[in-house]
Amino acid sequence: MYGKIQEHLAKELANIKEAGLFKAERIIVSPQQAEISLNTGENVLNFCANNYLGLSNHPALIQAAKDALDSHGFGMSSVRFICGTQDLHKTLEKKIAEFFGTEDTILYAAAFDANGGVFEPILTADDAIISDSLNHASIIDGVRLCKAQRFRYQNADMDDLEIQLKKASETARFKIIVTDGVFSMDGNVAPMDKINELAKKYDAMIMVDECHSAGVVGKTGRGVTELFDIRGEVDIITGTLGKAFGGGIGGFTTGKKEIIEMLRQRSRPYLFSNSLPPSIVNAGIAMFDMMAETTELQDKLHENTGYFMEKMKAAGFDIKPSKSAICAVMLYDAKLSQDMATKLLSEGIYVIGFYFPVVPKEQARIRVQLSAGHERAHLDKAIEAFIKVGKELGVI
Ligand SMILES: *Cc1c(COP(=O)(O)O)cnc(C)c1O
Numbered sequence: 001m002y003g004k005i006q007e008h009l010a011k012e013l014a015n016i017k018e019a020g021l022f023k024a025e026r027i028i029v030s031p032q033q034a035e036i037s038l039n040t041g042e043n044v045l046n047f048c049a050n051n052y053l054g055l056s057n058h059p060a061l062i063q064a065a066k067d068a069l070d071s072h073g074f075g076m077s078s079v080r081f082i083c084g085t086q087d088l089h090k091t092l093e094k095k096i097a098e099f100f101g102t103e104d105t106i107l108y109a110a111a112f113d114a115n116g117g118v119f120e121p122i123l124t125a126d127d128a129i130i131s132d133s134l135n136h137a138s139i140i141d142g143v144r145l146c147k148a149q150r151f152r153y154q155n156a157d158m159d160d161l162e163i164q165l166k167k168a169s170e171t172a173r174f175k176i177i178v179t180d181g182v183f184s185m186d187g188n189v190a191p192m193d194k195i196n197e198l199a200k201k202y203d204a205m206i207m208v209d210e211c212h213s214a215g216v217v218g219k220t221g222r223g224v225t226e227l228f229d230i231r232g233e234v235d236i237i238t239g240t241l242g243k244a245f246g247g248g249i250g251g252f253t254t255g256k257k258e259i260i261e262m263l264r265q266r267s268r269p270y271l272f273s274n275s276l277p278p279s280i281v282n283a284g285i286a287m288f289d290m291m292a293e294t295t296e297l298q299d300k301l302h303e304n305t306g307y308f309m310e311k312m313k314a315a316g317f318d319i320k321p322s323k324s325a326i327c328a329v330m331l332y333d334a335k336l337s338q339d340m341a342t343k344l345l346s347e348g349i350y351v352i353g354f355y356f357p358v359v360p361k362e363q364a365r366i367r368v369q370l371s372a373g374h375e376r377a378h379l380d381k382a383i384e385a386f387i388k389v390g391k392e393l394g395v396i
Pocket of ligand 1: 112184210239
């Protein structure tokens with residue numbers, strides 16, 4: 001009988017709306033790219049996609065996906081270990097390992113699954129997970145699915161990490177420090193050099209989620225292990241094909257070969273969920289081939305990010321320091337963040353204002369995400385709109 005719960009859900013939904021937390025979806029009728037069309041007939045510049053390298057609508061990736069439809073078909077109708085592994089899957093796994101300088105890789109349907117299935121197969125109640133307080137929801141879920149002891153340290157706070165490592169050392173057999181490479185709300189990069197030092201001091205493994213950092217951070221976009229020059233020293237890297245790497249779908253875990261081998265044996269989202277389709281996998285291969293050939297897109301992204309942040313700071317905006325492609329324009333006031341995003345949209349700039357509970361109270365902001373798909377004219381138009389609206393609202 002649906003009756004009672006229907007009433008209950010309707011009330012809950014009304015509460016969400018009343019609190020101003022209801023998530024409505026804007027409908028795009030063009031491909032994902034810098035200039036997008038909405039179903040309202042508006043054409044806007046997109047500054048809120050994770051399309052960091054501008055690859056979401058790249059002709060080489062589209063062609064590779066089409067080619068694989070012809071050569072390898074549409075779907076796999078199987079998990080990997082039964083009859084769902086094609087040559088393409090093995091090739092992509094190898095290319096991801098080459099990109100990160102790791103030993104082996106395992107693909108998942110999404111990074112959410114990679115994080116959800118990474119802890120439970122390798123750790124038990126005898127072990128400890130020491131996790132950054134701002135880690136992604138999928139890491140939190142993964143930790144919950146595992147019986148290991150849990151320790152949490154304040155975001156990027158190395159003193160607190162050391163305290164937690166000491167505590168964990170009293171009881172734990174194996175320890176692992178877990179962090180996002182780039183935290184998506186502030187755009188700050190995890191202090192991997194210090195994490196690495198502490199990991200050595202306390203005999204802990206390291207896992208980094210590179211979803212917002214791979215393709216973006218480091219001179220050639222190899223992520224935080226490149227930025228901090230610690231390639232090969234991180235035991236587990238998780239990442240997504242759904243952001244910088246083409247924006248299709250798919251996730252992966254890459255790292256030490258025994259760990260990857262164990263995940264193939266025991267990781268539940270891998271064992272009990274369908275294989276990635278060949279079109280997606282072949283586009284991934286084309287993407288990593290492109291990455292191996294040239295750093296043109298990474299260079300352009302870094303140039304765009306530097307240019308945008310510089311101009312915004314010069315205009316008087318309060319910008320969070322960032323080495324990523326995420327630029328947090330701090331407004332502090334929740335309503336102001338919504339008013340500003342609305343006014344920017346009417347100027348043709350699509351950005352999102354974030355406020356509590358997505359970010360801490362009194363820390364509302366607009367998050368701008370830069371892309372190699374942006375041209376200088378796009379950036380100038382956005383900066384101009386920010387200045388105009390910023391003045392109207394008394395922000396600058
Ligand atoms: C986006 C994101 C994920 C999830 O990636 P999907 O492949 O979309 O499931 C996981 N971790 C972090 C840090 C992310 O930003």
